[in-house]
Every structure is written in C-alpha cells, then in structure tokens.
Amino acid sequence: MLEIRNLHAEVEDKKILNGLNLTVAAGEVAAIMGPNGSGKSTLSYVLSGKPGYTVTDGEVLLNGESILQMAADERAAKGVFLAFQYPMEVPGVATMTFLKTAMNAQRKHRGEPELTTPDFMKLVKAEAEALLIKQEMLRRSVNVGFSGGEKKRNEILQMSLLDPKLAILDETDSGLDIDALRIVSDGVNRLRRADRSFIVITHYQRLLNHIVPDSVHVMSKGRIVRSGGKELALELEANGYRDYQDAA
Ligand code: ADP
Ligand code: MG
Ligand code: MG
Numbered sequence: 001m002l003e004i005r006n007l008h009a010e011v012e013d014k015k016i017l018n019g020l021n022l023t024v025a026a027g028e029v030a031a032i033m034g035p036n037g038s039g040k041s042t043l044s045y046v047l048s049g050k051p052g053y054t055v056t057d058g059e060v061l062l063n064g065e066s067i068l069q070m071a072a073d074e075r076a077a078k079g080v081f082l083a084f085q086y087p088m089e090v091p092g093v094a095t096m097t098f099l100k101t102a103m104n105a106q107r108k109h110r111g112e113p114e115l116t117t118p119d120f121m122k123l124v125k126a127e128a129e130a131l132l133i134k135q136e137m138l139r140r141s142v143n144v145g146f147s148g149g150e151k152k153r154n155e156i157l158q159m160s161l162l163d164p165k166l167a168i169l170d171e172t173d174s175g176l177d178i179d180a181l182r183i184v185s186d187g188v189n190r191l192r193r194a195d196r197s198f199i200v201i202t203h204y205q206r207l208l209n210h211i212v213p214d215s216v217h218v219m220s221k222g223r224i225v226r227s228g229g230k231e232l233a234l235e236l237e238a239n240g241y242r243d244y245q246d247a248a
Helices: 040-048 074-078 095-109 119-130 136-141 147-161 178-191 230-238
Strands: 002-011 014-024 029-032 053-062 082-083 090-094 164-172 195-202 215-220 223-226
Touching: 002 040, 014 029, 014 040, 014 053, 014 215, 014 223, 029 230, 040 053, 040 074, 040 082, 040 195, 074 082, 074 095, 074 223, 082 147, 090 095, 095 119, 095 136, 095 147, 119 136, 119 147, 119 164, 136 147, 136 164, 164 178, 215 230
Parallel strands: 029 195, 029 215, 082 164, 164 195
Antiparallel strands: 002 014, 002 053, 215 223
C-alpha cells in the first residue's frame, strides 16, 4: 500500500527527514512514536503534500504509484487523508457544506459525478448517527466553538466520508482526554479494513491500548530507527525515549 524509500525533506531550509524508510501494508495500522522534534508531524505533512515542505531525495509510492509530484488535493483524491492535530475553524461555513464540498472535490478529481444533496444527506446522516453527532452540530460553522470532543468527532466523520486508502492521524502533542481518546480510537477501529492503511502518530503509548497497532516504529532525527510489534510501544512506555535521542 504505502512504501517510503530514503525520504529526505526540509522545511524553511532546515533538514528534518533524513533518509526515512517505512512500508505499510494494506489493512495495516502502523504506529509511529518518538521523541518531540524527531519529525513525526513533518512526515505527515510531507505525505499529505502540504505546501512549504520540500522533498530533496527519496520516493513515496501509494499502491505502486509515486505521489510526490501530486498536489495535496490530488493526493486526497487518491485516498490520502490527514487528520489535523489542531483542526482549523472556518467561520461562516456550515460543517455540512464543508463536508459536501470536500467530498465533491474528491469525486471531481476521480472523474465521478457530484453527489446530489439527497444522496449526500443520506450518507452524512448515517455516518453522523454512528458517531453520535447531532444534526445541530452539522449546521454550525466548521469547528467554531466546538468542544475538543466535537472536533474529534468531526474529524472522524470527515475521515469516514472521504473513504481514505491511507489515513494519517497525528495526535502527538494534543493531550487527548479520555473522551477524545475513545472517539478517535472507536472511530479508527470502526474504519479498519483490509484495503485501508493507517499511520497513527502518537507520543504516548496509551492511545495504542485502544487502537492496537500491527506495527510500531520509532522515529528519531528524521528516520525510523527501530520497528517492532505492539509490544515495542510498551517497552517505550517503560523506558522512555532516552535510548533514541542520539540514535540517528
Ligand atoms: P515532532 O512532530 O516529532 O515533534 P516535528 O516534525 O514537528 O517533530 O518537528 C521536527 C523538527 O523540525 C523540530 O526541530 C522542529 O522545530 C522543526 N520544524 C518543524 N516545522 C518547522 C518549520 N516550519 N520551520 C522550521 N523548523 C521546523
Ligand atoms: Mg512535536
Ligand atoms: Mg508533532
């Protein structure tokens, strides 16, 4: 599904990714952990195609196709989804309208017809109900005045409607409370599928008690320096990252 080879990237002339290799299979949930500043968020931005991040070497293949030349919206159409750590607020744009626009933009890129309003309403109602989102929230401006939990629900709703092939969740420094933790982990677990991969970036092991990963990777100084199974997360929790600060 996803193959990252020798990825080097910089932002504002600062080298951040230094030859990162990572493979994530279809259906796999890969957790990336690592000390603050190791480049985890940068990796998620580079994968999603955020402007300002320059790839200087390496390759990223999604189902065998290189995505590095694609703009962010093309990657989104190919099924790359990045859940934002700090969701943006969009005053004056109803959440419902935002979701419909995002879905139709994706469909346009894919050469699919626009969703009609009734079809969209059917989809969004079913998903919102499953995520315990009230209709009233969908009429409010995107993320404006949303509680932490509502923002998380909205993020999972977006993810679910956009039907990603590769979903990247960066929860690194967000200090998820118990409610948000449950929303995110239930949301991800519900969306796990044989043809969908997840990269779950987290600073803390506790999220991985709820989203049990297939693989755990330690990032340090812009590289993956160790990979293992879910037990690696427990080891990191016990020992911290002191072994990895100078690993790269
Ligand atoms: P992590 O998510 O693992 O904490 P980041 O990817 O946020 O790490 O940051 C990695 C390094 O890159 C840090 O040293 C950070 O200060 C630096 N960095 C991130 N974004 C920028 C930027 N826009 N300009 C300059 N340096 C940046
Ligand atoms: Mg950080
Ligand atoms: Mg980060």
